[in-house]
Amino acid sequence: MTGKLVSRQEWKTAIGINALWTRRDDRAPLPALFSEKGAKEVLRFHRSLRSYRKTPLVRLRALASKLGVSEIFVKDESKRFGLNAFKGLGGTWAMFRIICEKLGLDPGSTTPDDLQKGELRKAVEAMTFVTATDGNHGRGISYAGGLFGCHVHVYMPRGTVEERAEAIRRVGPAEVLVTDLNYDDTVRLAKRKSDENGWFLIQDTSWDGFEKVPTWIIQGYLTMAKEALDEMTDVAGAPTHVFLQAGVGSMAGGVAAYLAAVLPEKPVISVVEPTTVACVYESAKAEDGRSCSIPGAPETIMAGLNCGTPCSVVWPILRDYCEFFFACPDYVTAHGMRLYANPLPGDEGIVSGESGAVTMGLLDLVLRRPELAEVKEQMGLGPGSRVLLISTEGNTNKAGYREIVREGAFPLPF
Numbered sequence: 001m002t003g004k005l006v007s008r009q010e011w012k013t014a015i016g017i018n019a020l021w022t023r024r025d026d027r028a029p030l031p032a033l034f035s036e037k038g039a040k041e042v043l044r045f046h047r048s049l050r051s052y053r054k055t056p057l058v059r060l061r062a063l064a065s066k067l068g069v070s071e072i073f074v075k076d077e078s079k080r081f082g083l084n085a086f087k088g089l090g091g092t093w094a095m096f097r098i099i100c101e102k103l104g105l106d107p108g109s110t111t112p113d114d115l116q117k118g119e120l121r122k123a124v125e126a127m128t129f130v131t132a133t134d135g136n137h138g139r140g141i142s143y144a145g146g147l148f149g150c151h152v153h154v155y156m157p158r159g160t161v162e163e164r165a166e167a168i169r170r171v172g173p174a175e176v177l178v179t180d181l182n183y184d185d186t187v188r189l190a191k192r193k194s195d196e197n198g199w200f201l202i203q204d205t206s207w208d209g210f211e212k213v214p215t216w217i218i219q220g221y222l223t224m225a226k227e228a229l230d231e232m233t234d235v236a237g238a239p240t241h242v243f244l245q246a247g248v249g250s251m252a253g254g255v256a257a258y259l260a261a262v263l264p265e266k267p268v269i270s271v272v273e274p275t276t277v278a279c280v281y282e283s284a285k286a287e288d289g290r291s292c293s294i295p296g297a298p299e300t301i302m303a304g305l306n307c308g309t310p311c312s313v314v315w316p317i318l319r320d321y322c323e324f325f326f327a328c329p330d331y332v333t334a335h336g337m338r339l340y341a342n343p344l345p346g347d348e349g350i351v352s353g354e355s356g357a358v359t360m361g362l363l364d365l366v367l368r369r370p371e372l373a374e375v376k377e378q379m380g381l382g383p384g385s386r387v388l389l390i391s392t393e394g395n396t397n398k399a400g401y402r403e404i405v406r407e408g409a410f411p412l413p414f
């Protein structure tokens with residue numbers, strides 16, 4: 001069996017951040033699509049979209065020097081397709097692949113423009129997609145629906161701020177409904193609606209029997225990973241340490257698989273989650289290598305990371321190719337948002353939202369706080385380290401952003 005646990009150490013720190021280090025034997029094979037070939041295929045598609053621009057890779061030289069590492073690079077995904085988050089990368093590619101499959105088209109030789117012509121256009125207009133979302137994935141799907149001309153239904157969990165629902169309507173044709181269900185149950189509702197109405201389910205997580213579409217979505221994220229890795233390697237060398245935030249872990253798993261596939265020297269990869277809903281962390285602790293779920297309706301300001309069940313397609317990758325797992329209270333991401341918003345002289349500022357900034361808050365604390373000194377040492381973080389972070393969203397909740405960045409909500413507890 002793959003994923004056999006060889007060693008494990010856990011740190012439950014006095015500042016509320018929990019860290020876990022694991023080493024496993026017999027790693028699961030890497031999925032073929034999350035390779036350099038898969039990344040090139042999806043990058044070619046994204047480049048064919050008129051709205052495509054490579055997002056900035058920001059080099060924080062002053063911060064790296066202050067914190068005692070060689071480099072800190074941040075991929076700023078708030079600039080992606082004007083959607084304020086990375087998620088549209090997966091939604092556009094998966095919708096394109098579903099359309100091609102349904103209409104018997106070769107995705108390698110079909111362009112998005114081809115779908116706008118004659119009979120093909122009519123066939124695409126007859127297609128309806130459905131999904132559940134905390135916000136960012138739904139915005140990507142609504143946007144993709146507008147791009148190709150299909151119908152879209154989006155369901156959102158209870159507690160969703162109206163601004164997020166409205167942002168989905170604004171970027172495309174989606175009909176949006178905020179339910180009174182938690183995230184996992186909202187996904188089940190979207191699945192039921194797809195079964196009842198013959199709509200295409202385009203969900204960014206997987207389960208037994210529903211793997212093809214999420215695999216395409218995850219492949220879509222490789223555009224971001226490839227852009228970041230190519231640029232960082234050119235400018236300063238490949239990363240030695242990568243921190244990836246996780247909801248269901250699709251993004252983290254896809255990026256980790258790609259890095260493992262293409263880099264001869266494996267970086268130390270960390271998965272970072274909110275404490276209240278750390279489903280990857282809890283799963284990584286288990287001896288038997290199986291994933292588990294966090295029940296109930298957990299709360300966190302990291303709305304995009306508020307997911308209780310790891311994505312089954314990437315779970316073996318997260319388990320076998322990521323070494324460190326972190327569970328962080330909300331103050332950690334608030335700290336990260338303020339660090340991005342108030343750069344040191346010479347560094348560039350970044351607008352990063354609650355689900356985007358937790359890795360920055362964590363990196364700063366791992367490098368500076370005595371409570372995390374052992375973890376820092378175990379990670380091998382020091383003067384030779386080249387760190388890569390992804391700020392996966394901008395200020396998707398503007399009121400929350402203001403309260404945290406301007407008014408200091410969720411202050412450091414020490």
Ligand SMILES: Cc1ncc(COP(=O)(O)O)c(C=O)c1O
Binds near residue numbers: 087134137247251392
């Ligand atoms: C901004 C942001 N970052 C990170 C994630 C985590 O992605 P995943 O659910 O694939 O782990 C999400 C998910 O919605 C998100 O919206």
